[in-house]
Amino acid sequence: MKKNSLIILASIIFTIIVSCKQETYFQGRLLYEDYCQNCHMEDGTGLRGIIPPLKGSDFLKNNQNALVCLIRKGSQGGLTINGSKYTQPMPGNANLTQGDIANIINYINHAWDNNYGVILYDDVLKQFETCR
Amino acid sequence: MRFLLLIFALGIFACEYTPAKLPILGERDFVNGDTVYHTVRPFSFIDQDSQQVTEKTFGGKVYVVDFFFTHCPTICPKVTKQMLRLYEKYKDDSRVLLLSHSIDTRNDTVGRLQEYARNLDVSSKSWHFVTGNSDSIYSIAADYFSFAKEDAESPGGFVHSGQLILADKHRRIRAFCDGTDEKDVTRFMKEIDVLLNEKE
Numbered sequence: 001m002k003k004n005s006l007i008i009l010a011s012i013i014f015t016i017i018v019s020c021k022q023e024t025y026f027q028g029r030l031l032y033e034d035y036c037q038n039c040h041m042e043d044g045t046g047l048r049g050i051i052p053p054l055k056g057s058d059f060l061k062n063n064q065n066a067l068v069c070l071i072r073k074g075s076q077g078g079l080t081i082n083g084s085k086y087t088q089p090m091p092g093n094a095n096l097t098q099g100d101i102a103n104i105i106n107y108i109n110h111a112w113d114n115n116y117g118v119i120l121y122d123d124v125l126k127q128f129e130t131c132r
Numbered sequence: 133m134r135f136l137l138l139i140f141a142l143g144i145f146a147c148e149y150t151p152a153k154l155p156i157l158g159e160r161d162f163v164n165g166d167t168v169y170h171t172v173r174p175f176s177f178i179d180q181d182s183q184q185v186t187e188k189t190f191g192g193k194v195y196v197v198d199f200f201f202t203h204c205p206t207i208c209p210k211v212t213k214q215m216l217r218l219y220e221k222y223k224d225d226s227r228v229l230l231l232s233h234s235i236d237t238r239n240d241t242v243g244r245l246q247e248y249a250r251n252l253d254v255s256s257k258s259w260h261f262v263t264g265n266s267d268s269i270y271s272i273a274a275d276y277f278s279f280a281k282e283d284a285e286s287p288g289g290f291v292h293s294g295q296l297i298l299a300d301k302h303r304r305i306r307a308f309c310d311g312t313d314e315k316d317v318t319r320f321m322k323e324i325d326v327l328l329n330e331k332e
Contacts, residue, residue: 038205038206038207038209038210039205039209041209041210041213047209047212047213047216047252048213048216048251048252048253049250049251049252049253050209050212050248050251050252051209086251087247087251088202088203088251089203091205
């Protein structure tokens with residue numbers, strides 16, 4: 001009897017731990033799936049030579065101040081990422097709000113073992129002002 | 133107990149089941165007692181290395197087809213990523229070829245296709261990216277039971293399916309998969325191997 005209740009208790013604790021482990025950047029992941037994943041892929045690896053990776057990307061790590069405009073306005077291509085040059089242009093996303101962009105950046109900064117820090121909403125607003 | 137294990141084992145094998153022979157898909161006719169299968173019409177396109185590519189290029193080969201365009205903002209990169217898996221698996225196997233048709237023939241010039249293939253680091257020895265007359269490409273899509281056409285309403289200006297299509301050495305359609313779904317492509321790769329091992 002004692003053994004049984006111990007097992008039940010353990011399963012309850014296990015269930016609580018599993019179900020309460022919240023996904024921090026859930027909203028950002030949903031937006032990523034809708035706006036970015038077709039090209040940059042679910043695992044953030046991009047497409048060899050055509051679409052740059054976000055996972056382990058030195059560009060992402062070192063250009064945190066340029067991300068808002070890049071996501072909003074796109075790029076004409078010609079970026080060098082992890083030593084490879086990518087010529088394919090990236091389309092802009094005119095219908096993403098500042099909040100959406102903040103969520104996306106915070107998601108890609110932390111997904112796939114990336115650890116590139118948090119961007120604050122205020123910083124997104126500041127960057128957003130500069131990219132018209 | 134032993135009986136249960138047997139059922140369990142059967143269950144596992146049932147999920148992994150791949151047929152020993154692939155079906156021949158599409159409508160068939162009967163002419164003078166012979167069966168005439170649906171066959172892809174003869175074609176002529178230009179590939180990334182400015183070579184003319186015709187049905188003869190694929191004569192005696194098993195080949196996988198898709199439809200894409202280089203600046204496609206929707207499903208193409210995912211499909212191309214899966215085609216790249218096939219390329220890596222079969223690039224040294226001369227029995228298998230890949231054929232990607234651009235459906236944006238105005239923008240996807242030979243030069244652009246060449247740049248695309250070079251960036252992907254793939255060779256036209258086993259993977260042809262082709263452009264040509266857009267009407268011929270749209271009608272050949274129908275022969276592969278696929279679908280491609282211009283549509284101003286769609287993102288990027290085109291609608292098309294993300295299917296990969298497997299054709300045999302007689303240009304008959306033998307299998308399909310969803311080119312955006314990694315698992316489905318894994319299943320499809322097994323079907324390619326079945327086709328390669330098929331005895332006539």
